[in-house]
Amino acid sequence: GIEVTKLLATTGMVTLDPGFVNTAACSSEITYIDGDAGILRYRGYPIEQLAEKSSFLEVSYLLIHGELPTDTQLREFTQQITRHTLLDEDLKRFFDGFPRDAHPMPVLSSAVSALSTFYQDNLNPFDEPNVHLSTIRLLAKVPTLAAYAYKKSVGQPLLYPDNSLNYVENFLRLCFGLPAEPYEIDPEVAKALDMLFTLHADHEQNCSTSTVRVVGSSEANLFASISAGIMALFGPLHGGANAAVLDMLEDIRDQGGDVNAYVNRVKNKEPGVKLMGFGHRVYKNYDPRARIVKATADQLLTKLAPNDHLLELATQLEEVALHDDYFISRKLYPNVDFYTGLIYRAMGFPTKMFTVLFAIGRLPGWIAHYREMIHDPATKIARPRQVYTGPAERDFLEIEKR
Ligand code: ACO
Numbered sequence: 082g083i084e085v086t087k088l089l090a091t092t093g094m095v096t097l098d099p100g101f102v103n104t105a106a107c108s109s110e111i112t113y114i115d116g117d118a119g120i121l122r123y124r125g126y127p128i129e130q131l132a133e134k135s136s137f138l139e140v141s142y143l144l145i146h147g148e149l150p151t152d153t154q155l156r157e158f159t160q161q162i163t164r165h166t167l168l169d170e171d172l173k174r175f176f177d178g179f180p181r182d183a184h185p186m187p188v189l190s191s192a193v194s195a196l197s198t199f200y201q202d203n204l205n206p207f208d209e210p211n212v213h214l215s216t217i218r219l220l221a222k223v224p225t226l227a228a229y230a231y232k233k234s235v236g237q238p239l240l241y242p243d244n245s246l247n248y249v250e251n252f253l254r255l256c257f258g259l260p261a262e263p264y265e266i267d268p269e270v271a272k273a274l275d276m277l278f279t280l281h282a283d284h285e286q287n288c289s290t291s292t293v294r295v296v297g298s299s300e301a302n303l304f305a306s307i308s309a310g311i312m313a314l315f316g317p318l319h320g321g322a323n324a325a326v327l328d329m330l331e332d333i334r335d336q337g338g339d340v341n342a343y344v345n346r347v348k349n350k351e352p353g354v355k356l357m358g359f360g361h362r363v364y365k366n367y368d369p370r371a372r373i374v375k376a377t378a379d380q381l382l383t384k385l386a387p388n389d390h391l392l393e394l395a396t397q398l399e400e401v402a403l404h405d406d407y408f409i410s411r412k413l414y415p416n417v418d419f420y421t422g423l424i425y426r427a428m429g430f431p432t433k434m435f436t437v438l439f440a441i442g443r444l445p446g447w448i449a450h451y452r453e454m455i456h457d458p459a460t461k462i463a464r465p466r467q468v469y470t471g472p473a474e475r476d477f478l479e480i481e482k483r
Contacts, residue, residue, distance in 0.1 A: 095466040102362070105286075107294065107457065111144060111449050112285040116363035121370065123283055124148070132373050137278040138162065138248055141220060141445035144283050145452065159248075165221035166242035166251065168229075169199050176233045185230035185437045186315040192226040193219070194308035206302035207455045215303040216448050223444055224248070227437045228255030234433065249275045252441070257429060269384070270428050273377050274438075277421060280370045281439055283446030285363075289313040289320065293447045294454050295463040303451055310447045311440050317357070320418075320439040324432045326358035327422035330391045333398075338390070340397045348407045356402060358419030365412035371419055378420040385427040392423050 098104045113122040121128040124143050131140055135149075142150040142158050150158060175195060179188050200218060205211055229239050232255075240258055242251050249271045258264035284290070292313035297306040314320035333343050346354045361368060382392050399415055402408040418439075425435050454460050 095468065097468045106291065106463065107454065109285060109453060110147070111453060112283045114285055114363050116365050119364060119366035119369050128280065128369055129373065132276050132279055135279060137275045137282070140279045140282050144445045144449040145216065161217045162221045162248070163244045165218050166225050166244060168222060168225055172199060173229065173239060176229050179233065181234065181236065183234065184433055185227065185234060186311065188230040189227055189437055189440060190308045190311040193223065193304055193311060196222065197302050197304035206300055212303060212452060219303065219307060219444060219448060224252040224441055225255060227441055228252060230437065231256050231434055249278070269381065273381055273424065274428065276377065277374070277424065278442035280373060280417060281442030283449065287319065289443065290447055290450050293451055297451045297454055298460060298463040303448065306451055307444070307447050314440055314443065315436060320436045322357050323418040323422045323435040323439060326418055327426060327432050327435070329357045330394050333394055334390060338394060340394060340401055344398070344401050344405060356398070359402060359408065359415055360413040361416045364414060364416065367414045368416045370417035371415040374417060374420045374424070378424050381424055382427050389427065395420060395423060
């Protein structure tokens with residue numbers, strides 16, 4: 082590989098690969114995907130086993146440090162994160178500066194970006210103690226920031242974290258608790274959200290993770306790189322798909338619930354009409370995460386939202402698509418986001434928060450990739466080439482002659 086790269090560099094040849102469909106930008110030991118077989122493993126462990134037996138913080142440790150933690154290591158890691166959940170009081174005032182109806186994704190990205198103004202020790206971004214501290218601060222503070230973005234959007238007071246609760250319980254209380262009112266945590270909801278975070282924790286070189294690596298490759302600090310990753314996740318073709326699925330299901334319901342009519346619009350390629358939550362750049366088979374999410378949706382929605390017809394509509398849509406030649410021939414299957422929105426909604430989150438939940442889940446993956454990148458001797462600043470197709474040289478024309 083190195084020889085070919087050198088040859089190409091010296092002869093000036095470049096490959097043109099829009100969307101990097103066939104171009105690897107790095108080597109990585111973190112996550113393995115076999116898109117044809119529908120396999121996903123973090124550090125070698127199958128996603129199905131992690132979803133069933135592990136927890137989000139344990140998986141975060143695994144992704145970031147490469148091995149499952151011992152009991153002591155997990156306790157220390159959890160304690161460190163728990164100690165850093167508070168925000169500087171000045172940072173809390175940022176939330177007053179955004180419009181009340183601001184989307185929480187740019188609010189979250191801005192707040193994460195602002196962390197590098199509060200923790201300027203991070204100006205030596207690649208120093209190991211700084212990277213470690215920034216890692217802990219991000220894992221601890223992003224749920225607090227996310228919950229504050231939500232609280233602002235509903236006009237409710239911001240609560241302080243309750244460090245007697247676990248990671249997900251604390252986040253749920255910060256979102257849905259009120260001052261002076263006890264907040265009762267539903268353990269089934271907390272467990273399901275922890276599992277959904279686990280399923281989202283990494284997915285190798287997706288758009289937002291690549292963004293984190295690209296930004297970090299210029300030696301930008303971890304906060305700046307993650308802030309950029311959050312914005313890459315915002316788009317509806319990536320993390321924004323979980324919200325777009327719900328909008329799509331509500332539209333279908335409001336127009337009489339005819340899934341076949343919607344599928345026909347998709348097949349006719351009406352502008353802007355896609356089967357959101359379907360298709361994936363890498364999976365050409367059922368996304369293994371979608372299978373797990375679907376089972377959780379079935380269980381949880383029966384309990385939390387027994388009269389929600391959207392799950393029924395989603396199931397019908399999937400059935401129709403899985404038997405339709407358009408989707409079969411293009412190998413389009415449900416991805417992780419097809420069913421997550423229904424669960425988030427049943428938990429009480431508004432649609433705008435869905436992609437924020439994805440960001441909390443993806444955070445350890447972004448951090449793991451940033452850290453892998455800065456330790457990889459092969460890392461160079463990301464700087465793709467282009468194939469120029471503009472005009473050949475021509476002489477400047479005075480304005481009155483144009
Ligand atoms: N609905 C209808 N048709 C689709 C869909 C879809 N969801 N996805 C792909 N196709 C079609 C394309 O129109 C194209 O058809 P054509 O060959 O007739 O032109 C063919 O399938 C191949 O699709 P591409 O767009 O080339 O595939 P690509 O790998 O570039 O895109 C993507 C992948 C962006 C995920 C796409 O499938 C999509 O837009 N899906 C909907 C949005 C979504 O759910 N995104 C979440 C992805 S997972 C994640 O980020 C967590």
